[in-house]
Amino acid sequence: MRMPLFRGMKRKGAILLPGVILSSLLFAACDNSPSIIEPKGFVAGQESWLFWIILAVATLIFVIVESLLIYSIVRFRERPNTPAPEQIHGNNTLELLWTVIPSIFLFIVLFLTIRTMFALAQPNSSNKVVITAHAHQWWWEFDYQNQHITTADTLHVPANTTIQVNLFSDNVIHSFWVPQLTGKTDVVPGHDNHLWFNADQPSSTFYEGACAEFCGDQHAHMRFDVKVDSADDFNTWVSQQQAKAQTPSDSLAAKGQQLFAKGACTGCHGIVGVNLTSFDDPKAASLIGPNLTHFGSRDLIAGGVLTNTNANLATWLHDPQAVKSGNDMPNLNLSDSDIQALVAYLESLK
Ligand code: CUA
Numbered sequence: 001m002r003m004p005l006f007r008g009m010k011r012k013g014a015i016l017l018p019g020v021i022l023s024s025l026l027f028a029a030c031d032n033s034p035s036i037i038e039p040k041g042f043v044a045g046q047e048s049w050l051f052w053i054i055l056a057v058a059t060l061i062f063v064i065v066e067s068l069l070i071y072s073i074v075r076f077r078e079r080p081n082t083p084a085p086e087q088i089h090g091n092n093t094l095e096l097l098w099t100v101i102p103s104i105f106l107f108i109v110l111f112l113t114i115r116t117m118f119a120l121a122q123p124n125s126s127n128k129v130v131i132t133a134h135a136h137q138w139w140w141e142f143d144y145q146n147q148h149i150t151t152a153d154t155l156h157v158p159a160n161t162t163i164q165v166n167l168f169s170d171n172v173i174h175s176f177w178v179p180q181l182t183g184k185t186d187v188v189p190g191h192d193n194h195l196w197f198n199a200d201q202p203s204s205t206f207y208e209g210a211c212a213e214f215c216g217d218q219h220a221h222m223r224f225d226v227k228v229d230s231a232d233d234f235n236t237w238v239s240q241q242q243a244k245a246q247t248p249s250d251s252l253a254a255k256g257q258q259l260f261a262k263g264a265c266t267g268c269h270g271i272v273g274v275n276l277t278s279f280d281d282p283k284a285a286s287l288i289g290p291n292l293t294h295f296g297s298r299d300l301i302a303g304g305v306l307t308n309t310n311a312n313l314a315t316w317l318h319d320p321q322a323v324k325s326g327n328d329m330p331n332l333n334l335s336d337s338d339i340q341a342l343v344a345y346l347e348s349l350k
Contacts (some may be wrong), residue, residue, distance in 0.1 A: 034179040034208035043197040123196040128162035135174035135187040138222035139303030149241040152290035153300040158234035167193040175213035199228040217326040223304030244273030256345025
C-alpha cells in the first residue's frame with residue numbers, strides 16, 4: 001500500500017520537475033551566461049542550430065507518443081462489464097509504420113549531424129591565430145605560437161579570425177570548452193587534438209570557459225575566460241604581452257620583485273626580465289606554474305577560481321591550499337608584509 005506522504009512527494013515532484021527545467025532554460029538565457037543557446041561565433045552557432053533541430057524532432061516524437069499513450073490509457077482502461085479491446089498483435093501495417101516513421105526522423109537527425117560535422121571539420125579561413133592550450137591540473141596555459149607569448153587563465157582572441165587551438169596534456173584527459181564559442185574537445189595525453197572557432201565581434205565582457213572532463217579533485221575549478229578583442233585591441237594586447245616585465249618604480253612593489261626573485265617563487269614561476277630572458281627561454285619548460293610576466297593584466301587567477309583583485313591574490317598567497325586544495329602551490333607561510341609586497345609587485349605587471 002502506498003503511503004499518503006509518498007503520494008504527496010510524487011505530486012510535488014511532478015510540479016517541481018517542469019519548474020526546474022523551465023528555470024534552468026530561463027537562467028541559461030540570461031546575458032553573459034556560459035550557454036550554448038547564446039552562440040557568439042560560427043562554430044557554436046552551427047552546434048546550437050543542430051541542438052534546436054534535434055530538440056524539435058525529439059519534442060515532436062515525445063508529444064505524439066505520449067498523446068497516444070494517454071489516449072490509450074483513458075480510452076481502453078478497465079471498466080466493469082467492458083470486454084477486452086480488439087488485440088492488434090501481429091498487425092503488419094502498424095509494425096511497418098512504427099518502424100519506418102521513427103527511422104525517417106533518425107535519418108534526418110543523422111544527416112544533419114554529419115553535415116554539421118563536415119562543415120566544422122576544417123576552419124573556413126586560412127588567416128588564423130594558432131594557440132596551444134596546455135591543460136594542467138588544474139589550470140589552463142595558453143601559448144601563442146607566432147606571437148611568442150605565454151599566458152594563463154585568460155585567453156585573448158581577435159574577433160572575426162579563425163582561432164586554431166592545439167590541445168596538449170601531459171597528465172590526464174581534460175576537455176576544452178567555451179560554450180558560447182565552441183563545443184567540447186578532449187585534451188588527451190599523447191594524442192594531438194585540435195579545434196577551431198571564431199567569434200563574430202569584439203565582446204564587452206568575458207566568455208566563460210571550463211574543463212569539461214573529470215580530471216581530479218579540482219576539476220570543477222579548472223576554468224578560464226575568453227576576451228574577444230577588435231583586431232587593433234588584440235595587436236595592442238600582443239605587443240604589451242611581448243614586452244618584458246617592467247621594473248617597479250614604487251618601493252613596495254620593488255620589495256615584492258626582490259622577494260619573487262630570491263624566494264621560492266622562481267622554482268615554479270617565470271617572469272620574463274627577472275628569471276627568464278624571453279617567453280621562449282628553455283628554462284621555462286621546467287617551470288610548473290603559470291608564467292607571471294603580465295600577471296596584472298589577467299582577469300582571473302588561480303586556475304580561474306578567483307577574479308584578479310589585490311584582496312583575492314593576498315588570500316591566495318596566504319594559503320593556496322585553503323582556496324584550492326590539492327593544487328601544486330604549497331603554503332609558503334609568507335608574512336603579511338611579504339604578501340603585501342608581492343601583491344603590489346604582481347598586480348603592477350600589466
Ligand atoms: Cu581538467 Cu577537468
